[in-house]
Amino acid sequence: MIGVGVYCAVCMGAALAGQRNPNPLVEAGSKSFHWPKGKRAAVSLSFDDARTSQVDRGLVLLKKEGVRVTFFVNPEPVRKRLAGWKQAAADGHEIGNHSLTHPCTGNYPAFLQNALENYDLRMMAHELDEANDQIQKLLGVKPTTFAYPCGLKFVGRGLDVRSYVPLVAERFLVGRGYLDESPNNPAVCDLSQAMGTPFDDLDFTQMKKIVEDVVKEGTWVIFIGHEIGERHYQTTDINDLERLCDYLNDPANEIWLGTVQEIGGYIRKQDETNN
Ligand SMILES: [Zn+2]
Numbered sequence: 040m041i042g043v044g045v046y047c048a049v050c051m052g053a054a055l056a057g058q059r060n061p062n063p064l065v066e067a068g069s070k071s072f073h074w075p076k077g078k079r080a081a082v083s084l085s086f087d088d089a090r091t092s093q094v095d096r097g098l099v100l101l102k103k104e105g106v107r108v109t110f111f112v113n114p115e116p117v118r119k120r121l122a123g124w125k126q127a128a129a130d131g132h133e134i135g136n137h138s139l140t141h142p143c144t145g146n147y148p149a150f151l152q153n154a155l156e157n158y159d160l161r162m163m164a165h166e167l168d169e170a171n172d173q174i175q176k177l178l179g180v181k182p183t184t185f186a187y188p189c190g191l192k193f194v195g196r197g198l199d200v201r202s203y204v205p206l207v208a209e210r211f212l213v214g215r216g217y218l219d220e221s222p223n224n225p226a227v228c229d230l231s232q233a234m235g236t237p238f239d240d241l242d243f244t245q246m247k248k249i250v251e252d253v254v255k256e257g258t259w260v261i262f263i264g265h266e267i268g269e270r271h272y273q274t275t276d277i278n279d280l281e282r283l284c285d286y287l288n289d290p291a292n293e294i295w296l297g298t299v300q301e302i303g304g305y306i307r308k309q310d311e312t313n314n
Pocket residue numbers: 087088137141188189
């Protein structure tokens with residue numbers, strides 16, 4: 040959930056700005072950045088881990104809504120539902136890279152045997168490149184965007200910790216985080232560390248509130264879900280997702296709903312034009 044925790048960067052920023060302008064960078068940046076004509080903000084829907092419910096339940100709904108999303112996948116679970124994932128690619132959804140084996144901090148018991156604390160940059164480069172090769176062989180598409188497993192961006196421990204953001208930056212258009220407290224300000228964001236906002240466990244009213252704030256600020260939110268189905272832990276509720284798609288599709292709301300690649304590509308182009 041957003042804003043829950045001992046430290047909240049968004050609340051802190053608002054307090055420091057004296058509520059005058061919760062995000063002064065948007066104001067400063069808005070002079071040089073423009074969304075395409077008729078659009079006030081951007082929204083991407085993304086789903087991680089190649090969970091089977093994404094293709095088993097999600098594809099039919101997304102097709103009915105005419106909505107294309109970004110699936111950040113690992114090769115192994117793709118093999119388990121290969122026909123479904125081929126269908127996802129054929130439907131025009133973006134297939135992004137979520138690493139080969141999903142390394143994460145060993146503090147999560149499930150990742151004790153595959154802990155980032157025991158990785159180095161060479162091992163992480165292999166994770167990225169091998170995943171891209173296998174995804175391309177399985178689905179015939181080469182990912183151009185990446186989602187950091189667990190949103191973590193380091194390898195090693197203590198004095199030997201290194202950021203693997205540069206590895207992502209040299210290989211991908213966008214590297215997306217997780218559990219971040221803010222959407223992306225297109226005028227200043229670093230695409231290799233794009234912020235990601237979970238929408239698992241939220242109802243439509245909560246999702247809509249996030250989108251309304253994004254429209255107010257002219258920013259880009261990348262939503263992140265895991266399972267698609269009935270409301271449950273790490274599950275995006277399929278009925279609330281349908282209502283969100285209807286809302287985002289309504290031209291009156293002037294929202295650009297695009298894949299991470301599409302919107303990231305537009306931001307990079309604007310950035311190049313301005314420099
Ligand atoms: Zn993941």
